[in-house]
Amino acid sequence: MSPPVTAHAAWLPPEAFRPLGSRRVLVHGAGGLVDTVFDEVARACAAYGGRARRSGDPAGDPVAGGAGAGPADAAVDLVLALRGTGHLPAPAARAARVDGAPGDEGFLLTMSGGVPVVLADAPAGLLYGLFHLVRLGESAFDAALPTRWHRPAMPLRMLDHWDNVDVHPVMGQVERGYAGGSIFWRAGAARRDLARLRDYARLLAASGVNAISVNNVNVHGTEARLLTDRLGDVAEIADVLRPYGIRVHLAVTFAAPVVLGGLPTADPLDERVRGWWAAVTRQVYARIPDFGGYLVKADSEGQPGPFSYGRSHADGANLLADALAPHGGLVHWRAFVYNHHQDWRDRSTDRARAAHDHFAPLDGRFRDNVVLQVKSGPIDFQAREPVSPVLAAMPATRLAVEFQVTQEYTGQQRHVCYLGPAWSEVLRFAPWGPGRRTVADVAAGEPGAPGGGLVAVANVGDDPFWTGHPLAQANLYAFGRLAWDPELDPLAILDEWISLTFPPTTTGDPELVHETLHAMMDDSWRGYERYTAPLGVGFMVRPGDHYGPDVDGYEYSRWGTYHFADRDGVGVDRTRATGTGFTGQYPPPWSAVYESAHRCPDELLLFFHHVPYRHVLRSGSTVIQHIYDTHFAGVEQVRAMRDRWRLLDGLIDGAVHGRVTERLDEQVRSATEWRDQINTYFFRKSGIPDERRRRIY
């Protein structure tokens, strides 16, 4: 065991609680999450000289049981109140007259008699209201504070941890983890570092996340047993997360009835199998009454699934859904199913088509408590992909959009790459054309037909900064915020994150610090895109670890990830006219836009088309010149980023500055390597010199 490490405060430094903690705060209501709210308030007040009081808690508060208006009102600067637990304090009672309903997790924020009031109908709403106040800071106490109902757009805001219990010989403790070990598991055992876990839950709640799955979707031997004899480990985690409104989910293996239950089959239509899942699930809920449900990667990259029994993925998902339904649990069923033993010589198979080919025909066949979890793009979390057509193809299915917060293909938390703008683009994408429903709408669902919300692969580990690269915290934060409200401007979220994480009162030259961070990060995703794989081509990474360039690394492999660059041109022809027909999986207008090499957006051109190097982009540049220009520009951008960062030396926390400095050096090195390999590769192939005669090796 290594010594305990005090983890970085991330977006909840004590200083962020000063505005609240220096005031007289009344918390009204009863129940676990109200206790959490009160504890937060009390801690803040203890630190910054305010005063925390409670009412409405029959269990022990002297004010409980009808104190109502009176001396309490006079002494209060802020009220957080839960309706339905005793008489509301006066400001809250007045606020309660505002029309509307917050739902399970929402809250009203209003100024009532000069006092800001957070009013909720359920404890979770009060908690989210509290963290909203923290984000607002002093402006929460502005007399002009607008009255507004806050409700999450998405009912499900979930993180998937790809954490292994045992250290996997190839993938390690955390598959695709770039932030040290797992916060849950170490070398085969639960870590039981409950303080750290509680800090994590608190950060997640403050970002808006309300569910996490605690083990890798590739479920190996030990991990499978979390469902049965190691369930106690999961229950322990659930106990820590519960006070922050976070439910625990578990990734399970479809073969569990065989590997754990000793049955001869895992056939979803076999009664013994159905009985086994029902019984096991009952035991789970007996131990964890608010258990969230199961997450399944089936028939994918070697994981078992219903195909083994000649059954459909609807059969498979519904099996688990039926076991979970009596308890209110959900199945998250991943749509990431494709042939990972493809022959590069076979041009008829297109991995991009796979999820749609497999799942679209199953629309309407899934139970109501099945969430089909669809990766945001058709391939695999590349820096740039089109939006998955599955998201527009299954109106009668509850769809979740899956993002990857862990930066597997976007610099692995060694590169600054703020992904908020990328996710925002996906969420704002309107598959049926401008002005119609967006991907966010699909994930949010409609009244009576809730969506599957957002899911993301987590990026934290036991690293002192949580995320390896301190600035990668912003991705986790932005994911939660976008899941709560996908219409937020990702750059506004960035500002929010900067203000919380680097409170102006704790830095030298607060304006410079804020501006610098913003300038480094706001365009960093497009910067990463510039110096890596151009025009949506993807997968030019080193096989295995996926870090650094290897243009042909996946070109002749079984993974279905090709670019087909030759001496004349580059890109994958996915048109209906001459290619794999993938463009036909989109509804109009995109089916037509993507089909046309001239209408297709530049940044996706090579995803959809194989074009000559001298093809003229919509930008006016040629493909080859675009490759050169963006790669030179990308490196310049990273160098400028590093130069900017140097200015902050001494102005912010030294440990953060040191860690980021070290990573920026690596980012400059790596970006330069990307630039040179990509430029050389395409110069060698095309023979076309850079118009500006810059150095290509």
Place this chain on the structure above:
Amino acid sequence: MSPPVTAHAAWLPPEAFRPLGSRRVLVHGAGGLVDTVFDEVARACAAYGGRARRSGDPAGDPVAGGAGAGPADAAVDLVLALRGTGHLPAPAARAARVDGAPGDEGFLLTMSGGVPVVLADAPAGLLYGLFHLVRLGESAFDAALPTRWHRPAMPLRMLDHWDNVDVHPVMGQVERGYAGGSIFWRAGAARRDLARLRDYARLLAASGVNAISVNNVNVHGTEARLLTDRLGDVAEIADVLRPYGIRVHLAVTFAAPVVLGGLPTADPLDERVRGWWAAVTRQVYARIPDFGGYLVKADSEGQPGPFSYGRSHADGANLLADALAPHGGLVHWRAFVYNHHQDWRDRSTDRARAAHDHFAPLDGRFRDNVVLQVKSGPIDFQAREPVSPVLAAMPATRLAVEFQVTQEYTGQQRHVCYLGPAWSEVLRFAPWGPGRRTVADVAAGEPGAPGGGLVAVANVGDDPFWTGHPLAQANLYAFGRLAWDPELDPLAILDEWISLTFPPTTTGDPELVHETLHAMMDDSWRGYERYTAPLGVGFMVRPGDHYGPDVDGYEYSRWGTYHFADRDGVGVDRTRATGTGFTGQYPPPWSAVYESAHRCPDELLLFFHHVPYRHVLRSGSTVIQHIYDTHFAGVEQVRAMRDRWRLLDGLIDGAVHGRVTERLDEQVRSATEWRDQINTYFFRKSGIPDERRRRIY
């Protein structure tokens, strides 16, 4: 522990001893190795009805002490006699009049009074004579048997095992091992499977090998300690090898004085360091009096070395040589030193130059008991390389040529690739021009200036067939035989190996079996060359495991292994005129031959020159058409090989047939993959179609 496995008999099946074992054999002489000879004879006679007798052993033989001629003579069909131990039996005494001297390991074979006689001056000679008789079979008893002195051309015929004691997390139990685990070590401990080890020693002696190093040249923590507190393990191995005339060597880390001795330095000129090595070496010899010496990989691929102390490799090697000299030990010092952190953008550095650049200036500065171990080619055991120029550059240094029997870059014992012809080409190469000294001459040395002999990286493991692929046994056999006599025809060695391993009396249709094996194997190395990397270009393998094609896999890496293929041409310009100047490391005539793209042998063209795809080879074909033609032909060759092999089903041992069948399937698959990737890669780059319009993907 897995259950004991009976290992395959390889080239010493019982049947090979029938001619000898069915006769009356007299063994004359005393001493350990004579006991070995007698035991071999006695076992053969017990099996095949002959009679084994001894004389000349004062310890216990009734015939000892002057029996001389007499009844013994009449009853003898074969005599193996050591001079100098009592009166020789009559046929041997007559034979002893033949002029000449066999030296320490040689022997005379002659027909004396109708009886074949093996006569030796030292016990090892008698042992080699015995195995020579086994090779000859019935023809040893032919009245026309010519009288001939047999002496090894090379004093040192050594195998290096890259076996780890601990399982290395990346490299496993045996680095670059393709035949299961180590025969010496398992999971951190000595295996102590002495029966298996004895079988191995016997096979080696029968091939001519007389030295082995028992641990990986990359010396990790546990392995370092074989020199000190784990020396007992080495002594135990030495005890098993000794009766077969094989000395044990040990790979040591140059940092041993620091990591084992606790000294602050390993500086070769530091007196404490010199004292430490002297003392440790004394202890080694106290335990293993016939210990062979140390093998060192220094300043290479991360191993420590004298460069850390600003000392030369002569200083480093001489340090160990001085410690070993009092005991008659040798240092094998590897010349495999190069910059393995090269930047692909730097065209001025050429890995091919490195060994010569580092070592040639040190000629004459090494002690007499230093053997500089030089890889046969300038890079790293590729299917085709020129001969290392170091072998012609250090007349005042004792040079060994290092081959790789383990098929790291030649199919990893999944492909049939008989390497005898490749090694023979190297050994027959005359660096100073036709008719002058050959590489074999350099390795053999001259009277008064012994050479360093041949060394090879071993290919055996605990696989039941020793080498994974049963036919890969031929490589081990051929190495030993070529080390004994580099003038042997490698195809004659192949025949010898086939006859021994598949004795005609044990197979159905012996002629078909022999012909088939010969036809499959004789040209298999060139076949491998055909379907893999063309024209000497090298290193188009998958990084890390080095199996299968990845044309650009090492193109942008730090290992100095480039081909520079672009849309116009391919190859490395190593000329003096316009390239790295590597050609200048050769003496005339090769310096001029290699410098000229028109005189350079086709098979090395791309090693020395960057040429256009339409460059016309000496063969009359263009480079690009040669690439296509050889790749199609190579696959056809492998398919034909598999077809031939099918004919042997039922005619030879089923286990051997089954294993080879399985590997041939993989070879066909892999060769096809090579063909298609290489052809597609170069078609995409060159745009030049195959003249014969065969399918290129």
